[in-house]
Amino acid sequence: MYIWVVLATFIVALASFNLSVRSDMRNIYVAPQAEATLTKIYLQQKAAQTFVTDQAYQSGSYTPGEVSLDDIKDFLPVGFQIDEDNDITKQNFSYLYCVSTDTENMANKAAQCSGDNYRPYLITYGCIPQRWKNVRDGKPRNDLISAIYNVFGVGGGHIGYTVPLEPVKSEQNKIGTSMGINARDVKWDPIPQYIVSGDEGEHSFYNVCGDNKACDYCLAYISTLPSKLQH
Numbered sequence: 001m002y003i004w005v006v007l008a009t010f011i012v013a014l015a016s017f018n019l020s021v022r023s024d025m026r027n028i029y030v031a032p033q034a035e036a037t038l039t040k041i042y043l044q045q046k047a048a049q050t051f052v053t054d055q056a057y058q059s060g061s062y063t064p065g066e067v068s069l070d071d072i073k074d075f076l077p078v079g080f081q082i083d084e085d086n087d088i089t090k091q092n093f094s095y096l097y098c099v100s101t102d103t104e105n106m107a108n109k110a111a112q113c114s115g116d117n118y119r120p121y122l123i124t125y126g127c128i129p130q131r132w133k134n135v136r137d138g139k140p141r142n143d144l145i146s147a148i149y150n151v152f153g154v155g156g157g158h159i160g161y162t163v164p165l166e167p168v169k170s171e172q173n174k175i176g177t178s179m180g181i182n183a184r185d186v187k188w189d190p191i192p193q194y195i196v197s198g199d200e201g202e203h204s205f206y207n208v209c210g211d212n213k214a215c216d217y218c219l220a221y222i223s224t225l226p227s228k229l230q231h
Contacts, residue, residue, distance in 0.1 A: 031143065031146070031147060031150065034132060034143045034144050034146070034147035035147045035150055035151050037129065037132065037144070037147070037219070038144075038147055038148060038151050038152075038159065038219065039151060040080075040081075040092065041092055041124050041125075041126065041159065041219055041220075041221050042151070042152075042159060042221060043076060043077060043080060044069075044072070044076070044092055044094055044124050045094065045122065045123075045124040045159075045221040045223065046075075047072040047075035047076045048067040048071075048072050048075075048094035048096075048122060048124060049122055049223060049225070050072075050075045051067060051071055051072045051075055052067060052096050052120075052122060052225070053225065053226075056113075056225075056229055057229055060114065060229065061112065061113045061114035061229075062096060062098055062113035062114070062120045062225070063096065063113065064096050064097055064098045064113055064120075064200075065095065065096060065200065065201075066093065066094070066095050066200075066201065066203055066204070067094040067095065067096060067122075068094075069082050069083075072094070088127075088202070088203060088207070088208055088214055089127040089208075089214050089215055090127070090129075091126060091203075092124060092125065092126035092219075093124065093125060093126065093203045093204075093205075093208060094122065094123070094124040095122070095123055095124075095195075095200065095203070095204055095205060096120060096121070096122050096225075097109075097120070097121045097122075097123070097192070097194065097195050097198075097200070097205075098110040098112070098113040098118050098119070098120050098121075099118065099119055099121060099192045099194045099195065100117060100118060100194070101117050101118060101119055102117055103193075104169065104175055104176055105167065105175050105176045105177045105192070105193040106119070106175060106177070106192035106193055106194055107192075107193035107194055107197065108194055109194055109198060114229075118227065119192075119224060119227055120224070120225040120226075120227060121192060121195060121222060121223070121224055121225070122222070122223045122225055123191070123195060123205060123220060123221065123222040123223075124220065124221045125162070125205055125208060125209050125218045125219065125220035125221070126208070126218060126219055126220075127208065127209070127214060127215030127217075127218050127219075128140050128144070128161065128215065128217050128218060128219055132144040133217070138216050138217060139161075139217060140161050140217060140219075144161075145161075148160060148183075158181060158183060158189045158221060158222045158223060159181070159183065159219070159220070159221040160181045160182045160183040160189070160219070160220070161181070161182050161217050161218065161219055161220070162179055162180070162181060162182075162191075162209050162217060162218045162219075162220050163179070163180055163181070163182045163188075163217075164178060164179055165177060165178055165179055165180045165188070165190065167193075172188040172190075173188065173190050174190060175190050175192065175193075176190075177190045177191055177192060177193045177196060178193065178196055178197075178211075179191050179196045179209075179210065181220050181222060189222060191205075191220075191222060195210065196210040196211055197210060197211050199212065205220075
């Protein structure tokens, strides 16, 4: 009897190798993982925004620089997994920049984060994980691009993947910067030139995704914060 049980198990195992892959495998496995990659950046950006605006209201001005995960841990949802890998290509970073509005492409750092002639930008970004990159050209795979539509829709939102732009003013590049965010192929958000070119430290956008980039393509979420702080 025992030998027949073993034989039947062996036959079933062999047969399983001939079963076709489920037609909905991409929907039930790949798509949710791609969406989770985007949602993580979204949640980190929202937590960082809450933190920096709370700090600004208390002090009277924004404090430019990196917003660490330790700073925002109390504003993240329960279960949010914090990356502890020392490789900057495998982490997401949040930075607050105060850029000058004296030039059209915002290529200069503002003298201070209060008063006039400045604009605060918060940006969360990270290199696109290898599994979501096209093996031929390194660009984001369609799975990831489709996930942007699924999570954020076709309309608003300033999240997408970074792309080089011709640094001249145009309908899509309204401030004439050299890099922008492809927000679902229907809207291009230009990134102020100082964010792209200004070296604000190892984890700044400049070193991870900008002119001195560690990765050719990044996921990024950018927000303009209110320059006039009102309770």
